[in-house]
Amino acid sequence: MRGETTHSVVLDPRTAPPFPEAALPILRNTQLRKNVAHATDVIQAKRARLVVEKIDWQELRSAAAAIKNEALAHLDQYLTEFATRCTAAGGHVHWAADGEEARRIIIDILRAEKAAEVIKIKTMTSAEIELNPALESAGIHAIETDLAELILQLGDDEPSHIVAPALHVNRSQVREIFARRMGRADLSDDPEALTAAARSYLRGKFLSADAAISGANFLVAETGAVTIVESEGNGRMCLTLPRTLIALAGIEKVIPRFQDLEVLLQVLARSATGERMNPYSSVWTGVIPGDGPQNFHLVLLDNGRSSILAHPTGRQTLRCIRCAACQNTCPVYRQTGGHAYGSVYGGPIGAILTPQLMHLEHAQSLPYASSLCGACYEVCPVKINIPEVLIDLRAQVVDQERTRTARAFDLMYIAMRLANGVFASAWRFRWAQRFGRLALWPFTRKDGWIHALPSLGGRWTMTRDLRGLPRQSFRDWWAMRAKEKP
């Protein structure tokens, strides 16, 4: 069973196989598909119920999009303002151009603090920069405290969802992981018992840890405050108990005003977990004398974000508040789960975010991992037009392929050039149809359908059937009809 859950995934877009290749073994894993379908069904139903009750939902979406747009349009000012205020409140603000720089800054802080162990709140940004392996090789043991992240860490697994990263694992799999790694052979697979096991496993670590690492949901430029939303209380533990706190945040997390939270908190909770408000939200500003960590560092991470900002169509990707509503609703994600996307950001948002973060040098297959049905756009609380960005990225991928020197030998390229010539003239098109009817005839079955084609055509028939060409084209029929008429 274990081998089935943890098919030794490493989510690095630089080395990940293309999406169709990565998805195939997962599609055969019925247990995983059952787990993903169940979890996404439950979240979707909860979300739908609470969105319907909110009569100003569309206005809230528009306001949330406008707030994020405003923040992005003046990002330099708001970042500077945030850094100034956070510093004035006793925080240390660091800037990291890429993942490597961020890892180095964090490791340097922890070494200066002589911290051998660090507790962590779930942060996808830290997974994006592969922080945990870097910490381990620096001799610092990272302990994930979010229940889902703990399941993944103890099970040597990777996140498959932005909000519920272990939704591909079921209770008996969790029981097996906990029993093995916590030495608790007595554990039952009752979620309540498993949660209690996590609570007692982590309790001592919360109280003894010197340092914590968190992400951030929002950075407030006006005040220099940081906001984190969560459900379990592990976040509050990490934000309150250790001496040192390091928050890692993408530069797109900044919002102009404290009051903007009145919109963003409402749309985030409903979209992410189907709650009116998530159980715990924390806001803190720098260092609060006598309360919580007296040593606060904030790392502002670029890592490709500024290049996304430069692109007129792709820019809207940075409005994302990481609610995962697009994942839950996506007909592709719901079949494959997150691992097939080869990145910690799976689903529709991952299909547009990951290739852009990689400057389209990797993950070029992801913009195609979509049927363009638009369900993601419909549910997005900040109105990111994901299909629009997907199509734009597909165009960029094709442009990129076109400039490759090897194109003279590329079958697809040659086929497209030929098609270009054929569609450019009526008589060539007519002759191509006649030729096509002849060429396809051997592959057309009695039912009038083509089930398998060789070579390039096989890429189509691999996943769907093709209707055979009719005996007579419309144009031929039309011409004959004219002749027959008196």
Added chain:
Amino acid sequence: MNSPSSAQMVILDRVRAAIAGIPAEPDAHPHPGYIRRGELDRHACLELMIERLREYNADVVECMPPDLPDCIEATLRASAHRTFLAPPGLPSDWRVSGFNWKIDTHLSYAEIEACDGVVTAAFAGIADSGTIVLHHSAAEGRRVLTLLPDWHLCILRTSQVVETLPEYFDRCPQPPALATYISGPSATADIEMTRIKGVHGPRFLNVLLVHDDAPGLRSTRNGDLG
């Protein structure tokens, strides 16, 4: 290797180059359209607050100001706990006799962990989501007080209850440096989306709603007076 300030220059330069082409749009603030003010009357607003709190299993009791100490005593007694934490600014008549009180003057984590529960005031209540807002004043206590103990009694005055989240923001002309929003006890749904109450934060939340502005108790249905 970049010094921190040079990374800052690099990032800000990239950002400025990136946004140079963005057409100027009117600022998003204020955003028209969404609901900022609720439409319920006081009575219905308080009803909603109580309903939402009970939805996530918080225990809610209502009382009039003169009865507050008696109500606190009844609630503490019903908890069957003995030792309670008090933030330094908690009114002294709220520390009712018959229990062990630990007043938080630089208590250690171990001392806090050893207490059964905590009694605090609150900054606001938001009816729409059943949210308790703490700004961590002297009567609300530092964050750790309402985090480690498993049992929390929060005294909320009806004059502090607003209907919508935006109405709460209207009550913060000066944004707080520190705030915690509690909307239900600690919970997780990470295992098969089964909601489990009580992961790391307090598992038991009790709210004592004191009618300090309303004409009187809404009703004493279900023996709310306790």
